Amino acid sequence: MEHIAVIIPSYEPDERLILLIRSLQPQCSNIVVVNDGSGPKFDQIFMELQKSGVTILSHAVNQGKGRALKTAFNYCLLQDPDLVGCVTADSDGQHLPEDIVHCGEVLSRHPDSLVLGCRDFDDVSVPQKSRYGNKITRTLFRYLCGLKITDTQTGLRGIPAQFMRALLVVPGERFEFETNMLIASKDHCLIKEIKIKTIYDSPKNHATHFDPIKDSIRIYRILGKMFLHFIISSLSSSIVDLSLFAILCALLREQSGYILIATALARIVSASYNYIVNYHIVFSSKAQHRKSTVKYIVLAIIQGTLSAVLVSGMVALVGAKFEVPSKILVDILLFIISFYIQREFIFNKS
Structure with missing residues (x-):
């Protein structure tokens, strides 16, 4: 894997990290491990890796997986101007060496794509919390972000060099950074998935530093942020729209086609505001x-x-006194459709 770095963020590792790197070294010459503030108790492991030729980058205190990845990205970009990209992997032995190498090979053939190593969540070895957590985030990614991804929480990723540069300023210091990475990919690169196997100690007792409550809240908050902002933007513009619509209807009711005129004038003002926001x-x-x-x-x-x-059709059916309620019902339907169109076709850079 020429000009491809293997990056492994690590916090309080065990012997599995040493075994993984020993298996990788015959095929990977550039391995970077980030000691994310593991403490003196784990110095021996990192010293042993460093003696074997592995680059060790260290944080004085634990700063989170996102910060560890950014530290490694910055180092690799500065060290190799011809860098094709990197492969990130977990330090707990979940990813097989052959899958890590395969991910790097696919990245070499597709240097403009974010390569995701995707697990089979129907496999009985996958812990239930990982299985259900992925199903939830996978659904949210699809409907809120427009990204159809099989494994949203995979740590095995092949990342192009130009995307690594962009990721240095993407928000997120802990596990939520990987979620932001997927969202940011819409503006920078395609996503390519490969199937991988994942090894767990046992379905019920898998050691992980992922906090199912705190980290899940961070992730779901990110996924819901765009839609929440869209709701607020739409509600505020709707207030402008409905207020002007009601005023204009009252002023123009005696004129023919007053609903069309009121709708057009109110929409011009509210749409300008809505576009900017x-x-x-x-x-x-x-x-x-x-x-x-x-x-x-x-x-x-x-x-x-x-x-x-x-609205005109509804008013003709239920009467003029229901102008505003009719418009509210119609605009709720159009709101849902508009979110998808704006996200995918208007404000999407690609």
């Missing part, structure tokens, strides 16, 4: 303003037209 805050978009603005205008026109037509 969504671009800069909700989706943190890097798309070109010119393209995204045109797409957003087209969406706003279509959405506004549908809103006017559907």
Whole structure:
């Protein structure tokens, strides 16, 4: 694996780390282990690895997996200007040496893709908390982020060099960094999955530094952040929209087609506000303003037209006094559709 580094963040490792690296060394010449503040009790293990030719980077105190990975990314990028990328693996023996090497080989053939080593979650050896946790995050990734990923929590990843540079400024110091990495990949690279085997001590007693409560909260908070911001953005723009709509309806009710006129004027103001908030805050978009603005205008026109037509139809059925409630019901449906369209086609850089 020429110009590909193997990075292993490690906190309080045991002999399995030594065995893993001994198995990797015949095929991997550049192995970087990050001692993430393990303490003096574990110095002997890291000294033994260093004597065998492994690069050891150390944190004075435990700073988390995300920070350990960033420390290693920075080191590898500075040491090898021709770096193709790196393969990250866990230090607890979960990943087989042949799968780590295979991940690096796939990265060599696809240097613009994020390669994910994906576990088979139907395997009885996978702990239940890992199985169910992955199913939940996999579903959230698909519906909230638009990413269809088999194994969202895998630590075996082949990361291109240009993506490593981008990841140095991606938020997250602990396990949530790996979640942010997947989300950030939408703006930087494709995702390629390979099947791997995962070894556990036992389904009921697998040693891990992943805190199922604290770290899960961090991960789900990240996944829900975009949608929550979208809700807040939409609600605030809806307040602007509905307020102007109600005022204009009251002023223009005697005129023919007043609902269409009120809808159009209110939507112009609220849509301008909504675009600015969504671009800069909700989706943190890097798309070109010119393209995204045109797409957003087209969406706003279509959405506004549908809103006017559907509200007019409902008002014709239930009466003029239900103008605002009818618009609320229609816009809730359009809101769900709009989130998907904006995320995938308007503010998505790719």
